[in-house]
Amino acid sequence: MMKSIARIGLVVAALGPMHAASAAPTPRAFEPPPSLPGQNEVVQLEAATVAPPSGGCRPQGSISRRGAIVSVVLNFVRGRFFINNPDPTDPQPDGMDPVELRSYGGCKSGPAIVVKPGDTLRVDLINQLQKDDPSCLPNPPSGLGLPDLVGCFNTTNLHTHGLHVSPAGNGDNVLLNIAPQTKFPYEINVPADHPSGTFWYHAHRHGSTAVQVASGASGVLIVKGDRPYTPPTPQNPKPIADIDTVLHGVNGAPMKEQIFLFQQIAYACFANQPGQAGGPWQQIYTTKGLYNVNSSADVANAPWICPLASPGNPVSPGVVENFGLQLDSATIWDTNGRFTSVNGIVQPTLTVPAGEIQRWRFVHAGIHDTVNVQIVRATPVGATNLIATSALSGNRQQQQTDLLAACNASPDTLIPQFEIASDGLTRTRVRTVHASQVGGVLESNYMQPGYRSDVLVVFPSDGDYCLLNQAAPPAERVSNGNGGGQGPSTPQLLAYIHVRGGQPVSGDLQAYVGTTLYDANPTLPEPVRAGLRAGDLRPWAPFEMLAPPAVGSQEQQADFAINFPAFTVNGKSYDPDVVNFTREVNTTDDWLLTAQGEPHIFHIHVNPFQIIDVTITNATGQRVSIYNPDGTCRPDIVQSDKQQLANQYCGMWHTFRDTIIVENNYQIRVRTHYDRYIGEYVLHCHILDHEDAGMMANIAIVPDLNAPGGGLKMTGMRHSKAAGQPAPHKH
Ligand SMILES: [Cu+2]
The missing domain is CATH 2.60.40.420 (Cupredoxins -  blue copper proteins)
Incomplete structure (x- = not known):
């Protein structure tokens, strides 16, 4: 680690003082996300969207298709590249801040991946990060500001956010640790009846999720459908059709598409001297001096800068390494001066x-x-x-x-x-x-x-x-x-x-x-x-209305709260060894979502949920729906919220989502069907530093809630058979 700091300082110094800062930023053309080299007819189909960017980044890795198998080699690497910074006081040549970030293929955004319903998406995730990882020591340097269980920033895994696929084994399994210098073959079987649409993938290993995603470890994952409308029949009352098939011009040419992957890459340039006591990544350059754990509020709220290095004043490239200083604050993105890219x-x-x-x-x-x-x-x-x-x-x-x-x-x-x-x-x-x-x-x-x-x-x-x-x-x-x-x-x-x-x-x-x-x-x-x-x-539309849960079934609850330092779901911090919810496959539940103290963002893997109702406590203390019976928002209720937070829910009545913000004083009732897939997966706050700090829970979907072991294991079968008793009836 000491060695790498020294190397970083030299590189930036070498780039520096020869060049004068320009007065105005150089305009940058919009570019699509990078695409992996390789042959893939779906990518060809999407040529307008996913063409190689002109001056952009060619990611390491590859994509290829054989029949219905799409094979991707995705390299998780420490990428060195530049992020344009429109601030002319930024002294870097041509306003390009050098950064060194954990990335997919060495690019700022992960490569766009396009699949079709029925495809098998094989992803060889190759973790090329170094084993030498100060955040993964039994006692990491205190200046890194690591809460319990946060760390091991070079360990990763992969989540296909929003896909309805198996969470088990080599599937969309976020309970895996893919250690540095190892690789793992994911196999995501996208079912033939999967909806087409816009999804994304990102790193999701508990403890390193926020640092990696804030470094840019995310990319779009598009499911492209070509199933045309067919009329319903008694045998098939809800035929699958893709909106893609109607989005074209009169001449049949597909509508032009643009992808906007919004990333908030929280890079900062550090002033650490090689060999500094207490370890690296402790002091960030800001417009008001060096920001560290002991800084005044004034400095903590100052925009970050990347000055030129000089002898005795090394400057790291922009990195995301300090969870406490760079991520774990409700205000830091608003004040750090960085831009959404x-x-x-x-x-x-x-x-x-x-x-x-x-x-x-x-x-x-x-x-x-x-x-x-x-x-x-x-x-x-x-x-x-x-x-x-x-x-x-x-x-x-x-x-x-x-x-x-x-x-x-x-x-x-x-x-x-x-x-x-x-x-x-x-x-x-x-x-x-x-x-x-x-x-x-x-x-x-x-x-x-x-x-x-x-x-x-x-x-x-x-x-x-x-x-x-x-x-x-x-x-x-x-x-x-x-x-x-x-x-x-x-x-x-x-x-x-x-x-x-x-x-x-x-x-x-x-x-x-x-x-x-x-x-x-x-x-x-x-x-x-x-x-x-x-x-x-x-x-x-793939879904219209979910049938209600079985009569007498228990409403599930997820209540997010911070009781510092504990970040909890239903009062408990994440424990990888505990299953917090066990539910039965092919059943439906209602969930009540609440958040205490500040808003949190509910996300659950594998199955989407339908927004049934959003309620607020009104001025007289009653809990009332923000919706009229037809799903439009009630102006009187919306106006009663002085913080104007209800508007964001107005278009959501009865929609299906996989992520929803839960504001304070609001309650959100959602309904979900545990369709098809068994296995263990997670629900969590999608404020990812909250997730890393513990705001996550495990849910296990089992074949039969009433069978021994949920019907998952052979355990208990002999006993129940020997006893000569039929399995107890459900519900
Ligand atoms: Cu949260």
């Missing part, structure tokens, strides 16, 4: 033609902070149109003034997002995120870590637009002393959108999208086609 690039520029309907797949791959996605028509400010020239500069806080002026969200400037799928699953109805609002708040596409949202977008005319992460409501901002809040304290530009050429659209964009889809799908039966025009997606 899109496919590994900070504030890229995307150029699209007017009038072209595109499918945008948003994936929130951050670990902790809300992203409130808005698309806003830019207003030219002064002589320089900063959005037209992609020229916002400064760290996030410094960009605030220009951004507020240039990207002012209002009912007149907001471009609607037509959401067709949430958490990968096609909705029964298009949800429009637009200016019309419940409770006096301009709507955003509210995304929490783990969420996905597929939206159709179309730009009415030439001009410049801002892809924003809109600020949290005032009462929720970190700057008002309210923890992490529901979004940043200041709006943040995620990407510049330049609309150039194409055909302008006048009139209502929703009608335009509906008519375009109608015209492009003349072979659909007329009622289905007319429904599509009106936003009815039921023919392509």
Whole structure:
């Protein structure tokens, strides 16, 4: 470890003082996520989406297809690359901060992987990280700020978030430890009836999840479907059809797709001298001096910088190594000055033609902070149109003034997002995120870590637009002393959108999208086609309504809380050796989700859940639903929440998801069916530093709750047979 610090210092020093800092950031073009080299017809099919990025990163590894077997070699490596930083006071050449991060294939974002229903996805995960890992010592250096069970940052595993696949054995099994310098053959069998949609994969080994995902260890995983609509029959009342099959133009050409993998890579540059007492990664360079565990609040809230190294002042590249300083704080992402990146690039520029309907797949791959996605028509400010020239500069806080002026969200400037799928699953109805609002708040596409949202977008005319992460409501901002809040304290530009050429659209964009889809799908039966025009997606939605649980079945509960230092589910910190819930396969449960003290994010593996109800305690102390009987939000209830948190649930009634935020004072009732798969898996908070700190529980799905051992083992069979008694009846 000492040796590697010395090496790091030298490398950065060698890059440095020759180059002067540039005055304005160099605009960076939008790029898709990297793609693995290899032959894969599905990737070819997706060429427009997953083409090798022009100036981007070619990940180590490979992908190939033979029949229905997709073989991926995924290298988990310490990658050295650069992240663009629009802050001109950042002295790195051309505003490119050198970083050294745990990554898939050595790129900022993991490679996009595309599979089809019925595929077997084989992933050879090769953990090339070093065994020499100070976070994995029996007594790690105290300056690393490691809570109990957090550490071993070079040990990993792989989770396919949102996929309905087996959690057992070599499947989507997050109870595995893939040690450094070892490899593991995952085999993910995507069932033939799996919904198509937007999913993602990321590292998920308890204790190192947050550090690895905050380093960028995540990538999109798309299930691409080609099953056309067929009418229901008595034998098959709910035929499977993929929304992909209707998203094309009148000429049949597939709709252009764009992937937006939002990552919040929390890199910091450290000042550790080689041989420093207490170990490495203890002092972060900030605009106000060195930040360590003993720093004042002033320094702790200062933006991070990566200065040039000089003799006697080594500077590490940007790394994610100190759990306590870099991740484990409700406010740190808001104040550290770092930017949410899109496919590994900070504030890229995307150029699209007017009038072209595109499918945008948003994936929130951050670990902790809300992203409130808005698309806003830019207003030219002064002589320089900063959005037209992609020229916002400064760290996030410094960009605030220009951004507020240039990207002012209002009912007149907001471009609607037509959401067709949430958490990968096609909705029964298009949800429009637009200016019309419940409770006096301009709507955003509210995304929490783990969420996905597929939206159709179309730009009415030439001009410049801002892809924003809109600020949290005032009462929720970190700057008002309210923890992490529901979004940043200041709006943040995620990407510049330049609309150039194409055909302008006048009139209502929703009608335009509906008519375009109608015209492009003349072979659909007329009622289905007319429904599509009106936003009815039921023919392509994998689920509509789950039947209720059996009468008398026990409601399950997950209550998230922090009783520092304990991060708990139902009062218990994660114990890998304890099964917290045992439930029976092919049964249905209702769950009540609650969070104490601050919001938490419920995520459960393997099976999605349906949002049955969201309730809030109103001013007179009654618990009331935020929904009307038809699923629309009740304005009076929404307005009663002074923190304006109910809006994010308004589009969720009866939708199916795998991740949902649980706000304080809210209760969320969800329903889930333990379909098909037995085995042990987890539910947890998707604020990943909470998960690492213990906010996770094991759930085991067994063949038969009433059989000895759940019917999983031969144990007890002899006894029950010898006793001559039939197995007790269920329920
Ligand atoms: Cu949490």
